[in-house]
Amino acid sequence: MSEKQIFTLYQVVRYIKKTVEERYSQLYWVKAEMHKLNRYPSGHAFPELVQREEEKIVAQLTGTIWKQQLENINRKFIDVVKEPLKEGTTLLMLVKITFNETFGLSLQILDIDPAYTLGELQRQREETLKRLQREGILNRNQMLTFPILPKRIAVISADSSKGLSDFKQVLDENEESYSFFTFLFPAYLQGDIAVESIIQALRKIKKVQHHFDVVVIVRGGGAEVGMTCYNHYALCKEIALFSLPVLTGIGHSTNMTVAELIAHRNAITPTKLAEFLIQTFREFEYEVKASQKVIGHFSLKLMDQTHQNFNAQIRLFKQMAGSYSKRAMNEILYQQSSLVKNTRFQLLRQQEKIHYFQQNFGHAASKNVKAHQHALAQTQILLKPGVQRLIEKNQSEIGQVENTVRLLSPENVLKRGYSMTLFKGKVISETNQPAENGSIETHTHEIIVHSKVTAIANKKQG
Numbered sequence: 001m002s003e004k005q006i007f008t009l010y011q012v013v014r015y016i017k018k019t020v021e022e023r024y025s026q027l028y029w030v031k032a033e034m035h036k037l038n039r040y041p042s043g044h045a046f047p048e049l050v051q052r053e054e055e056k057i058v059a060q061l062t063g064t065i066w067k068q069q070l071e072n073i074n075r076k077f078i079d080v081v082k083e084p085l086k087e088g089t090t091l092l093m094l095v096k097i098t099f100n101e102t103f104g105l106s107l108q109i110l111d112i113d114p115a116y117t118l119g120e121l122q123r124q125r126e127e128t129l130k131r132l133q134r135e136g137i138l139n140r141n142q143m144l145t146f147p148i149l150p151k152r153i154a155v156i157s158a159d160s161s162k163g164l165s166d167f168k169q170v171l172d173e174n175e176e177s178y179s180f181f182t183f184l185f186p187a188y189l190q191g192d193i194a195v196e197s198i199i200q201a202l203r204k205i206k207k208v209q210h211h212f213d214v215v216v217i218v219r220g221g222g223a224e225v226g227m228t229c230y231n232h233y234a235l236c237k238e239i240a241l242f243s244l245p246v247l248t249g250i251g252h253s254t255n256m257t258v259a260e261l262i263a264h265r266n267a268i269t270p271t272k273l274a275e276f277l278i279q280t281f282r283e284f285e286y287e288v289k290a291s292q293k294v295i296g297h298f299s300l301k302l303m304d305q306t307h308q309n310f311n312a313q314i315r316l317f318k319q320m321a322g323s324y325s326k327r328a329m330n331e332i333l334y335q336q337s338s339l340v341k342n343t344r345f346q347l348l349r350q351q352e353k354i355h356y357f358q359q360n361f362g363h364a365a366s367k368n369v370k371a372h373q374h375a376l377a378q379t380q381i382l383l384k385p386g387v388q389r390l391i392e393k394n395q396s397e398i399g400q401v402e403n404t405v406r407l408l409s410p411e412n413v414l415k416r417g418y419s420m421t422l423f424k425g426k427v428i429s430e431t432n433q434p435a436e437n438g439s440i441e442t443h444t445h446e447i448i449v450h451s452k453v454t455a456i457a458n459k460k461q462g
Helices: 008-023 067-081 114-134 161-173 192-207 227-231 233-240 258-260 270-407 408-415
Strands: 028-036 048-053 056-064 089-100 102-113 152-155 181-186 212-216 245-249 418-422 439-443 449-450
Touching: 008 089, 008 161, 028 056, 028 245, 056 089, 067 114, 089 114, 102 258, 114 227, 114 233, 114 258, 152 161, 152 192, 161 181, 161 270, 181 192, 192 212, 192 227, 192 233, 212 270, 212 449, 233 258, 245 270, 408 418
Parallel strands: 056 102, 152 181, 152 212, 212 245
Antiparallel strands: 028 048, 028 089, 048 056, 089 102, 418 439, 439 449
């Protein structure tokens, strides 16, 4: 029986190391997700690299990035991607396969292609947009009715953020002294923790949303670092479905994030966002003042038309009353004249008959005259009540006309609370107008007021 060949562990790992170095001597471009960065105080990093399929890890390996290489990679990454190297990012890495007797197999990361990562981030952004579109909620928040005056504002920001400071300063120092109420809901605004932090702030606001008109998310400007969190599906969905208009002022990015695209309104900076809110107050104030002007002009025009119609009715009434009084007086005079003529005519006829009988019939005639005189007396007795009734009837009609004329007399008009202003003893009109510093008289029922004209305004000219 042959003896067993025994190797020490060091011999084995030395053999593996030699094999690896001989077999994998070249460099490789490897695509993997940096699950954890594992950066040490020394400046070196030992990231955990994984590959996922359907959310399951199907491959895992440790990587190595030495301090100087990590600094160079991070600087280049920020220049291109606008963010530092971070966990949870899919990377395209230039690696060398190494084996260490103590730490085992690993990938020494020599370089990272930031352009690939930028493409991956853009792909994630596009995927979030497509997913929101498929679910029919891409423009949901933008369809909400914007308040006429967004006075009560829920603010999501970091309490030490310069963007928050700028936002509040612009609101508080607006030239028109419009008053805004703001309440801060603190949250992280960049990096991986920003997604969950902002979502939690939105959910807190939702519990007290009846106290607010709008929600604003503001952060300081400067470097566009940590903006990819605003492309995260969970955060964007929360904003899209929020029951109040959400406004963003989160930076100077030329390529807007999904959160900015789906928000009710976005501004490039917190300052611009504050100016927009102030402008809504200015526009509302302008509309109110314009409405006041229209109402005032219409009211003056309506009052002028009413005054003209009233004066026209007064003139018409006076004309009709004067015409009726004149016709009634003429009728009375005619009836009086006719009655007198008829009476005289009847008397003359009777006198002629008497004279005739006296001349032609002598004594008989005398008797007959007496008889006729008796008849004449009876006729006069009968005629007198009829004449009296006719006179009383005409007097009654005259009295009614006089009452109508008396009610329209200036004295009775003054008794009803009106006043009458005279210049040179006549009513003021277009042909009888006082001049400045002239004297006018205002008559009421009980007093006469003497006034001096200080100014004259023509109402027809506005």
